[in-house]
Structure formats: structure tokens, C-alpha cells
Amino acid sequence: MTTAETASAPPLPRYDAAALDALSTQGDPLADETVAELLRRGEVGDLNTLMRFFTTTGDPLPERLPASARGYFEATALPPAWIDWDVMEQARLFFADNAAHINTGLSFAAMPVSYAVPRMARLLSRTHSLAYPSRRMANTGQFVTYLMRSDSFAEGSAFLPAAQKVRLLHAAVRHHLRHGGHWDVERDGLPICQEDLIAGQTFFSLLVLDAMHRLGIHMTEEGAEAYYYAWRVVAALLGCDMAAVPENLAEARAYCDLYLERHLGPSPEGVVLSSQLLRLYEDVVPGTLFDPMVPATVRYLVGDTIGDWLEVPRGPWDAAARAVPVVLGLLETIEDSSPFAEWALDKAGSLLAGFELSALTRGRVMHHAIPAELKPEYGVKAPRTGRWVPPAPAPARARAR
Numbered sequence: 325m326t327t328a329e330t331a332s333a334p335p336l337p338r339y340d341a342a343a344l345d346a347l348s349t350q351g352d353p354l355a356d357e358t359v360a361e362l363l364r365r366g367e368v369g370d371l372n373t374l375m376r377f378f379t380t381t382g383d384p385l386p387e388r389l390p391a392s393a394r395g396y397f398e399a400t401a402l403p404p405a406w407i408d409w410d411v412m413e414q415a416r417l418f419f420a421d422n423a424a425h426i427n428t429g430l431s432f433a434a435m436p437v438s439y440a441v442p443r444m445a446r447l448l449s450r451t452h453s454l455a456y457p458s459r460r461m462a463n464t465g466q467f468v469t470y471l472m473r474s475d476s477f478a479e480g481s482a483f484l485p486a487a488q489k490v491r492l493l494h495a496a497v498r499h500h501l502r503h504g505g506h507w508d509v510e511r512d513g514l515p516i517c518q519e520d521l522i523a524g525q526t527f528f529s530l531l532v533l534d535a536m537h538r539l540g541i542h543m544t545e546e547g548a549e550a551y552y553y554a555w556r557v558v559a560a561l562l563g564c565d566m567a568a569v570p571e572n573l574a575e576a577r578a579y580c581d582l583y584l585e586r587h588l589g590p591s592p593e594g595v596v597l598s599s600q601l602l603r604l605y606e607d608v609v610p611g612t613l614f615d616p617m618v619p620a621t622v623r624y625l626v627g628d629t630i631g632d633w634l635e636v637p638r639g640p641w642d643a644a645a646r647a648v649p650v651v652l653g654l655l656e657t658i659e660d661s662s663p664f665a666e667w668a669l670d671k672a673g674s675l676l677a678g679f680e681l682s683a684l685t686r687g688r689v690m691h692h693a694i695p696a697e698l699k700p701e702y703g704v705k706a707p708r709t710g711r712w713v714p715p716a717p718a719p720a721r722a723r724a725r
Contacts, residue, residue, distance in 0.1 A: 339578045343568070344586060347522065348513035352563035354396060355495035359694065361392035363499065372693045375489060382479035393492075400488050403477050404560040412476075412557070414550035418543070419472035425541050426551075429532030430464065431605065432618075433625040438527055439598050440630045441584075442591035443512045444520065449593040450506045451497050451695075468528075471554060487561040489694075494521070494562070496694045519583070521564050526580040529555035530573060535625045549573055590633035598622075598634035616640070 362368050367390040374386040378397075385397055419426060438444050467490065470476060470483035477484065494516045501507035501515040513519065529552045536543065552573050559569045570576040605618045616639050623631035623638070631638075 339575075339582050341582075341586070344519050344582060347519035347565070347568055348517045350518040350565065351498055351514055351516070352491065352495055352518075352521075354399065355491050355563055356498065358393055358396040359492060359495040359499050362390060362694070363496075365390065365392060367392060368496075368694050375693075379482055379485055380479075381477070381481045381484045383485070396492070397488060400491070400561070401484065403484070404557060404566075407557055408553070411550050411553045413474075414547065415554035416472050416474055416476075418547040418551045419468075419554075421547075422536065422541065422543070423472075425536050425539065426468070426532055428539070428621075429535035429625075430468065430528060432621050433535035434527045434531045435464075435601060436598060436622050436626050436634060436636075437531055437584075437630060438524070439594040439601070440589070440626070440633050441523075441587045442589050442594065443587055445591045445593035445597055446512065447497070447501065447507075447515055448597060450501060464528075471558065484561070487558070491561070491563050492694055500695065518565050518568060521562060522559065522569055522579065523583045525555050525559045525562075525564065525569065526576045526583070528558075530576045530580050533573070538625055552576060588630070594633065595635045598636060602636070 362371060370388070371390055371393055374389055377383075378386060385394060389397070439448075467483075467486055470481065470486055473481065473483070475481050498514065498516045502509060507515050509515075533543070533548050533551065549572060556569060556571075560566055570579050602619055602622065619637045620639060622634075623636045626634075626636075
């Protein structure tokens, strides 16, 4: 964080139940008002059509862009003024060195943990996402790749327009769930509220770093903090209340632990999402020999409590997953042995990450369309068992380890 940002930012709230309760009632006023006006005027279809031609920074806004959206896109066209470009470069180098490991943490830890939050799982089940888990994974992977490019904020980059669209997408889902009779605000709070937006930012940063640590990946404190900083920039772009967003990894830990203590638990939607996700990963892995390694890796990274809640299968490969850190440690030893070995392994990791993203997107550029309405939710019958039975209660502080 720059000195200027420190001086101008209001003091951080204390992370307690009252603070998170307050965040659970707050949305994103700028994006919410924009979406409400678009829906009121019936202009969502026009916006979605025009946005397919607005994909890179520096592109002029389409002439026929609805006036209700023009102000939003102009107001959100620049990165936050407080951004520290030297730290962002450190984050990019950290990603370049660890691309495959970061993707593994996103796919096998952060995403499954989000399914173990019943509120998040219910939200996904009401936005047509149960049937298309690959779409969410592809969008996330593409977004992270855009963020970590050297030119992510330069003219011609796709990152800023993607962030602008994701923010509007969140607002549209929030509007439909809140006003369409799809959501119990009294029970679950405002959908995609500030509490959840900030939690998502810690999932994709802190929980990914936790997964890398569990896999035995060596990283410097400076590199880890830089990676978190990049996600703090993302939080600003996605409309998070920056007075509430943790400033560093220590504060992110406090926030994430409290959030998980408040919301972790089993749900039928979480079981279905997990099953769909495992099937997706098994399809991405070539052949079938290593398919059992997919649930074994998920269970190893999220722990048995969450694994049981999500009904992640147990199997003989669970022991093999525990040997992964040993293998990765050997690879890091080789990497440290010479500059050529370091280059070769970094290149292999980059290619692996690119293969994973290509398999999910099938070579397409993913677009973020704003829904004019939500389609009927899917049933939540678990595909493996045909029914859902909640497991025995787990300790209150259960969290991904």
C-alpha cells in the first residue's frame, strides 16, 4: 500500500460478528443503480450485444451504448489511483513462477471451499451454474490470466473491461435474487453482499497460498504479499468497500477465518456442485488412469471435514496425494540447480496452466453477459447417492487446512 493510500483510507473496521453482519447488508451502489436502470428501460439485451465489441482497454465505448450504462463504464475505466506498480510487477513475477500451482490452488482448494459455504452454494444453484461448472471455472481462469499479464492495465489489454463486466454481472444477479423471490434475505443476507465479495477475494488469494504451502511450494513472504496485493486491486475494481478489505495477509487471515467460522457447513447444493466439479476435472485430465487423483487432491487440500460435507470420494489414491509435496520438492531442488532448469520448469508450468485454461474454455474467449432474468433453478439431487444426508457435526473452527 502506498503512503498516499494509507493517509486517505478510513480506519479498518474490527473484524467481529457485528462488522460482518453490517457488510452482509451492503451491495455495490454504483453497479446496482446501473443495472436497475438498464432493467427498468429494457436495455440489457442491447448492452450485452454491444459489449461483445468492447473487449480491450482503449477501445471507444460503442456509440449506441445505453446512456444508463455509459456513466458506469466511464467511472470505472481506470485502475485505482493508489495502485503500486512495483508491487504489481512482483505479483506478476510470482504468478509467472507459480502459474500451475496457483491454478491448482484455485481449482482444487478455493473453488471447493466456496461450495462448502451453503449461502454461496445456494446462490450458484439459483443462477443456472449447477449445470455449467466449466463456465465458472473458465471465466475465473481467464480473468486471473488477464490480471497477471505484464500489460494487464495497458491499452489493448482485456483485463479492465472484463472486471467492469464482472462487476455488473454481480449486480444483476444480486438484483434478480433479491427482487425475484429467489432468495431469503432475512436468512442469508443480501446476495453477493460486501461480506461475500471480500470473502471471495480472500479465497482466491489466501486459500490459494495456503494450498501452495500444503503442497510444499516454497515462496517468499514478499512474493505472497504481492500476490495478495494484486487481489486487493481486484477487490477495488469489483466494487468492494476498500475500508473493509484486509490490507495484508495477516488481516486477510483474520477476516477469512471469521467468515468461514460463520458460514462453513454442508448443503445439498454444495454436494452437487462438488460432484460436477470433480467430473469436470476428470474430463480435463487426459485418459482415465489418473482420474482418482482428482478427488484425492481436493480432499488433501480442503481437509476431511469439508471433503465429507461435499461427499468427495475417498480412495486408495488419498495416500498418493500426500506424496505430492515430496515430488514437488524434488522438482524445486532441480529448479534451483541451474538457470536452465529453472527456465525449463517455469516454462512447463506455464504450458500446463495454459493447457488447463484451454481445456476449460475450449479455445474460446469467455464473455460476461448480464442476465435479463434468472432461469429456474436446477434440482439439487446428488448424482452419486441420489439423496443428501448431512454428516455428523464438525468442530466449529473447521476450515481448509
